[in-house]
Amino acid sequence: GQNIDQPTEMTATEGAIVQINCTYQTSGFNGLFWYQQHAGEAPTFLSYNVLDGLEEKGRFSSFLSRSKGYSYLLLKELQMKDSASYLCAALMNTGFQKLVFGTGTRLLVSP
Amino acid sequence: DADVTQTPRNRITKTGKRIMLECSQTKGHDRMYWYRQDPGLGLQLIYYSFDVKDINKGEISDGYSVSRQAQAKFSLSLESAIPNQTALYFCATSDTSGGVNEQFFGPGTRLTVL
Numbered sequence: 001g002q003n004i005d006q007p008t009e010m011t012a013t014e015g016a017i018v019q020i021n022c023t024y025q026t027s028g029f030n031g032l033f034w035y036q037q038h039a040g041e042a043p044t045f046l047s048y049n050v051l052d053g054l055e056e057k058g059r060f061s062s063f064l065s066r067s068k069g070y071s072y073l074l075l076k077e078l079q080m081k082d083s084a085s086y087l088c089a090a091l092m093n094t095g096f097q098k099l100v101f102g103t104g105t106r107l108l109v110s111p
Numbered sequence: 112d113a114d115v116t117q118t119p120r121n122r123i124t125k126t127g128k129r130i131m132l133e134c135s136q137t138k139g140h141d142r143m144y145w146y147r148q149d150p151g152l153g154l155q156l157i158y159y160s161f162d163v164k165d166i167n168k169g170e171i172s173d174g175y176s177v178s179r180q181a182q183a184k185f186s187l188s189l190e191s192a193i194p195n196q197t198a199l200y201f202c203a204t205s206d207t208s209g210g211v212n213e214q215f216f217g218p219g220t221r222l223t224v225l
Contacts, residue, residue, distance in 0.1 A: 004153065033213060042115075042201060042216035043154070087153070096161070099214060101153035 004102035006088050011108045012078055020073045020105045022088030031091040032064050032071045033099065038084045046073070075107075083109045114138045115217035117202050123223045130189045132220050134202030142205045143185040144214065145169075145177060147198040154201065160185055192224040
């Protein structure tokens, strides 16, 4: 089966660090994407992990552990504009490459 | 200019009407997708197409049909709209040239069926 779990909502303060966790149970796992989506807008690509470990990209980092079925997105030096939903998506290879999305974590950054 | 465009951006229609949502891309990607997004649910795949002659059903294709008129165009039709098809619809593209192959999303179409 396919199951992606992430918290529904998180709050944090401007300038702080927040970690958004994602666990997955999918067959044919091929990698893990993180997307950012502001309310009413299109999801935009943040990161992709295919190997275990940490990928750093500016203020955002993403980690993957394939053996544990676990990923996290780390946001540093939070800014108000980081208030958005963060979507975890597992790439599955079951004859074709398909993205299975979690329900998203809504992050609210307060002053 | 946007690489992936969708028309219309907003549409209100009545139960039983036929509706077409259109998607165009200038990225030169071969793969195109239609998703719907409902509050509290993840993006759900409706249909996907790997090239003009290859169209496949996704998780929730019932009540929908698609047409890939050209590599750059992928349309989604609701033959007889019903209220539970009220949702935000996204088109996306990706390519197979190697690398990350992330999906690029259009701006979305907000559809309301009364």
